[in-house]
Amino acid sequence: MSFNKLHGLFAAHKPAGITCSQLIGTLKTSLLKDLNASQKLYLPTFVEVKQFGKEAPNDGKETSNENQLWKVEEKKDLRFHPLVAGPYFNRLNVQVVSGGLDKKSSGVLVLSIGRASQYIPAYQNALLPRQYHVNMQLGYATSDYDAEGKVIVKSTYRHISREKFDRVVTGLTKTSRRYNSNYSGLDMQSQEAYDIAVSGKLESVTLFNQPTILTAKCLHFNPPYVSLEMECLNEDNDFIRDTINSLGIKLKSSAVTSRINRTKDGPFTMEHSILRKHWTLANIAQCIKDSKEMVKPFIKRKDMFLDELADEQVKGQPDVQIQ
Known part of the structure; x- marks a missing residue:
């Protein structure tokens, strides 16, 4: 699965003592860290042309460039290096699908990631x-x-x-x-x-x-x-x-x-919710893949289904492979 297909619903285990907002913040930090670590460094290149040797003195007369040598080099544009521009991935859309858990409570918390947030109303209206x-x-x-x-x-x-x-x-x-x-x-x-x-x-x-x-x-x-x-x-x-x-x-x-x-x-149980120590990119990607068939009967829409959403490609995003 690639980052472009990291869209879907999954369940996380919320421990007591933290709010849902704090859980999402911790989850985002872990995912963004893994995403940037798995991203291969790619820098765009540009062509630099410069004169080889000393420039001839300008005495006001027109000079010919036929006898001058030019050096053409292809260099990497360091303006896009993570040390200069910052990490490539810096935001994720993670939302609570089925709330109702406050700071003192714990248990299964259904979340959406990416563009799967559009299925939140359908899941909530399913009366699960x-x-x-x-x-x-x-x-x-x-x-x-x-x-x-x-x-x-x-x-x-x-x-x-x-x-x-x-x-x-x-x-x-x-x-x-x-x-x-x-x-x-x-x-x-x-x-x-x-x-x-x-x-x-x-x-x-x-x-x-x-x-x-x-x-x-x-x-x-x-x-x-x-x-x-x-x-x-x-x-x-x-x-x-x-x-x-x-x-x-x-x-x-x-x-x-x-x-x-x-x-x-709904269809998510304690077996489907991942613990805090397993909040990694690979585990969450696998949970999203496993939960597609479970949630499909409850989030059907006329214009798009979850499989079609996952198969779409997001323009402008690198295709980071998740092992």
């Missing part, structure tokens, strides 16, 4: 679910619903059993779907709702642009420490923390979120 593993702690509540916030409430949790916890967690999905159905203004008992359901478009009507919990289940229960697996749409980390706080209230106790880790974003 995202899966999270959420660690929570029972017994107290904070001002921002996060474990590191200021404690405002303390409560008991000894009365919470696994059966009761599972029952309340199951109710989260029903409550979320009922709220979104009411918000959409669609009467679920009407003929219109029936026709939309038959056509298979009910989910896109009732869940569009509203945070929704599709599934939720308990992975580990050892009070006060509990872990959940949640599959959501249109959510962000504030919505998840607010949900955990509401869950604690429904359990007649209180709860805070201690960790949020995204394990899946």
Whole structure:
């Protein structure tokens, strides 16, 4: 793969403690460093013509150049040397495709590079679910619903059993779907709702642009420490923390979120996201190549597909080969 074909979507693992902007900055620095290191030094040449020997004295009379010798040399133009003009590659277009991860959270972060940013709206409008593993702690509540916030409430949790916890967690999905159905203004008992359901478009009507919990289940229960697996749409980390706080209230106790880790974003899973130590040009180029078939059903456009975008050549850019 060459630099001219370095366009596509891929997933990176975002560690906790950094923002998405900081991740993109680190990623760009690593890619630009590899690009400039792989670029073979090419300098344009120019022809220099100069007189061989001393110039004849000018006495006001016309002299003939027939007997004069000229030296013609082809030299490299050092004005374009990286030590003079700077590195050839100095910018890259890397954008977040599917956000929702703040500084405290971690997990799969889908990014676009190059001209593949034009597929961001199509990917976002595909209503792809995202899966999270959420660690929570029972017994107290904070001002921002996060474990590191200021404690405002303390409560008991000894009365919470696994059966009761599972029952309340199951109710989260029903409550979320009922709220979104009411918000959409669609009467679920009407003929219109029936026709939309038959056509298979009910989910896109009732869940569009509203945070929704599709599934939720308990992975580990050892009070006060509990872990959940949640599959959501249109959510962000504030919505998840607010949900955990509401869950604690429904359990007649209180709860805070201690960790949020995204394990899946549409077709991308933890296996597809590359770690910080693997943010190199060769690895990212391979990830883009491997992800083409995964994202193709979700980013189709009438005028261009991802394969055609990758096969296009960018005028004015060197064809740097990526090993």
